[in-house]
Amino acid sequence: MTSEPAAPVLGLRERKKLAARQALGAAALRLALERGLDQLRVEDIASEVGVSPRTFNNYFSSKEEAVCSFIVAQQERVREALRARPAHEPLWEAVINAAVDQASRDGAPRREDVRRMREMMHNAGLFAEMLRAHATVERVLAEAVTERAGSTANPLHARMLAGIVQGASRIAFHTWLTSGPDAEFLPTFVDLLREASAGMPTLTAAAARATAP
Template structure:
């Protein structure tokens, strides 16, 4: 029997990586980060710890890889948007499309998510993951903008989108309000697209404190 084609092999690798990532996040939410072991993740998928190490360098990387995987799907959605759609609208609509498809985290997982945010290893890995996805989105924005796009502008836009996502998620996570993560995320993106008029107006109206 011949070896699978390069394309098939790559798809199998991506499927294995995704399965490990999903298992890692699920187990972390069920048990807590401190109780999670590489062996648990590998057993959940039916592979050896050695196979796990072919895909991830640590359990923290596996748990946080959903951030990168999600942004890859945003990239695909952005590049599939209609060519005549303005760039900011395309970025917003692609981000919203993926969020609506995947949904926000369940409310019953909130306390575990809060715990994970205070786990030093996971928090550090989350920051690294966000840095990775900013580059992924920046490349997609530059490609979508076409020839002559300024890579610095693409990186800045990607940074704005990522910051809006983090702020909306953190606000949702630390609040008991029923206001949805997606609602806050979209509002922040639309404000950013408009140049943050509410923020600049508030700054203009603010009275500087008198020097003592």
């Protein structure tokens, strides 16, 4: 049986850069939700974190990209959670458990914040960045799935599984957002993932062969 894949170890400089990017992204999202995208300036985001606009531009090309960076950050956390799953765990179960574990840690956002974000999607620049972020997210998780499944895995199947996880997340959020005040996000997300598991037998079988003793 193969051993668990080791996660890359970041040096101090890389960790500082990652922390700065995350801080800028979090500030951009928070300020956009508070003020609206049209009232948000790059200078405001940089000032919130205590850096210069030039430093901001080292990490993001626009305020829209910074606002949408939370999407990629969330999926990167799922990737690390997947890498940490036990090596003997079947692939699909590992993906589900990693996604659910991270969703539990992140928690559901405030409904009002989600509504404001949907309203901001009418901005063409933000919508374009959102699409790019989702494309990056699919690649990030697909790479982690391929890494875990082994060399016999079909990259197209890995992308399909990543797309299922993303799709389940979006549908769960929409269902939760439009449901009654007592509805919970996480159970809906888990149910959708488990129902989708029947659609991925090929990749699961490939992973099982790769990890067989």
